[in-house]
Amino acid sequence: MAIREIIILPDKQLRLVSKPVEKVTTEIRKLADDMFETMYDAPGIGLAAIQVAEPLRLITMDLAKKDENGETKPKPRVFINPEIISASEELSVYEEGCLSIPEYYEEVERPARVRIRFTDLDGKVHEEDADGLFATCIQHEIDHLNGVLFVDYLSKLKRDRVMKKFMKAAKRAAG
Ligand code: ZN
Numbered sequence: 001m002a003i004r005e006i007i008i009l010p011d012k013q014l015r016l017v018s019k020p021v022e023k024v025t026t027e028i029r030k031l032a033d034d035m036f037e038t039m040y041d042a043p044g045i046g047l048a049a050i051q052v053a054e055p056l057r058l059i060t061m062d063l064a065k066k067d068e069n070g071e072t073k074p075k076p077r078v079f080i081n082p083e084i085i086s087a088s089e090e091l092s093v094y095e096e097g098c099l100s101i102p103e104y105y106e107e108v109e110r111p112a113r114v115r116i117r118f119t120d121l122d123g124k125v126h127e128e129d130a131d132g133l134f135a136t137c138i139q140h141e142i143d144h145l146n147g148v149l150f151v152d153y154l155s156k157l158k159r160d161r162v163m164k165k166f167m168k169a170a171k172r173a174a175g
Contacts, residue, residue: 009166018057019055059080059144080118082141088114091109108154116138
């Protein structure tokens with residue numbers, strides 16, 4: 001396993017539409033392993049392959065919560081070629097962040113519940129209902145596969161402000 005570099009706004013690769021995974025190969029499993037290591041190291045709760053510059057429809061996620069002893073048992077989950085097949089009319093608001101937009105958080109409104117279809121690492125197709133944080137997180141990550149970022153849901157004023165901030169930071173980093 002290896003920690004990969006997470007690409008950051010305004011990297012144009014974040015706007016790519018990722019390609020479907022045609023077969024769950026050893027390389028795909030290795031990519032998922034690397035993504036978990038990268039995600040836990042960050043730390044984050046979800047990561048799309050494009051965030052490590054691999055334009056493939058692959059997501060890793062771990063929404064494990066602390067138990068009563070304050071310990072967190074990892075609950076790693078992989079979603080390959082995930083799709084939203086239905087969404088509730090009811091909306092919910094969560095404060096979102098993104099490993100590709102570090103240290104920036106804003107409230108985003110999305111469907112409160114979604115039904116998803118995805119393939120697992122054994123190549124099996126599943127359907128599952130998501131609500132709460134899971135619903136928000138899977139929608140955020142599927143957006144990445146389509147080149148969409150959570151800042152796209154903000155007002156133009158807020159979005160312009162955050163884009164400018166990251167453009168400046170990138171310029172400074174480039175010296
Ligand atoms: Zn993100």
